[in-house]
Amino acid sequence: MTMTPIAFGLVVVAESCSVVGQIFFKHAMGGDAPGKKAKLTAGIATKAVEFFLWNGLLSQFDLSYLYPFDGLNRIVLVLAAWIFLKEKMTLNLWVGVLLISAGVVLVSAS
Amino acid sequence: MEVTTHETGKKPRKGWFFNPYVHIGVSIVMSATAQVCLKKGATESVTSLWLGVEVLRSGWGWLGILAMVTSLFSWLYCLRFVPLNIAFNVAGLIQVLVPLSAWLLLGENISATRWCGIVLVLTGVYVVARPLMRVEEKL
Numbered sequence: 001m002t003m004t005p006i007a008f009g010l011v012v013v014a015e016s017c018s019v020v021g022q023i024f025f026k027h028a029m030g031g032d033a034p035g036k037k038a039k040l041t042a043g044i045a046t047k048a049v050e051f052f053l054w055n056g057l058l059s060q061f062d063l064s065y066l067y068p069f070d071g072l073n074r075i076v077l078v079l080a081a082w083i084f085l086k087e088k089m090t091l092n093l094w095v096g097v098l099l100i101s102a103g104v105v106l107v108s109a110s
Numbered sequence: 111m112e113v114t115t116h117e118t119g120k121k122p123r124k125g126w127f128f129n130p131y132v133h134i135g136v137s138i139v140m141s142a143t144a145q146v147c148l149k150k151g152a153t154e155s156v157t158s159l160w161l162g163v164e165v166l167r168s169g170w171g172w173l174g175i176l177a178m179v180t181s182l183f184s185w186l187y188c189l190r191f192v193p194l195n196i197a198f199n200v201a202g203l204i205q206v207l208v209p210l211s212a213w214l215l216l217g218e219n220i221s222a223t224r225w226c227g228i229v230l231v232l233t234g235v236y237v238v239a240r241p242l243m244r245v246e247e248k249l
Contacts, residue, residue: 029189081195099234100202106227
């Protein structure tokens with residue numbers, strides 16, 4: 001099945017949910033700030049949306065077609081953690097992330 | 111080199127069981143286990159559009175869900191102490207564990223390109239984790 005704009009949009013939504021879910025998780029667990037339960041719930045909800053969207057996409061497309069997006073997702077997540085969580089970025093981390101992302105793309109390309 | 115292992119000032123309790131890095135490991139292994147179980151469950155059940163629901167009919171499916179929940183709890187525990195971008199990238203090991211266990215347990219093939227990818231991921235995780243190892247040694 002070829003990738004239609006709608007399917008591509010769904011992939012983007014699924015991957016965004018993955019990033020947003022992780023940010024929520026970290027936010028909930030990282031501090032003693034109020035609203036920990038709400039953030040945790042929001043994280044689990046976004047993860048659930050991702051899970052079902054992803055399963056739906058997997059039934060339509062090959063995993064090897066979808067997996068490269070997971071590699072790119074990693075770069076977006078690191079950027080989001082840097083911007084929204086103000087986590088420290090090191091050169092090591094950038095190099096590592098790029099290597100892992102390239103690796104994920106290769107693993108799925110074959 | 112300073113790595114903010116405990117950026118919030120919180121310290122895990124003593125003992126290996128409370129070590130957040132042990133829990134990244136648990137989370138990774140459980141996540142890979144979940145993938146293998148779900149795949150087994152999915153091949154067992156009838157293939158249809160409702161695959162995601164049908165998997166609940168097989169014991170493997172439930173085992174996979176149990177593993178996934180365990181993985182989530184370990185993951186949340188480690189996030190209390192470890193920065194997200196470190197934890198997430200160390201968890202990149204899943205990308206290696208899943209094809210390896212698919213090869214060993216499900217008899218799936220690993221091509222040359224895929225091996226290259228696995229080596230790249232391993233190198234990347236090593237680069238991310240190396241400064242941490244140094245810090246942990248000092249502790």
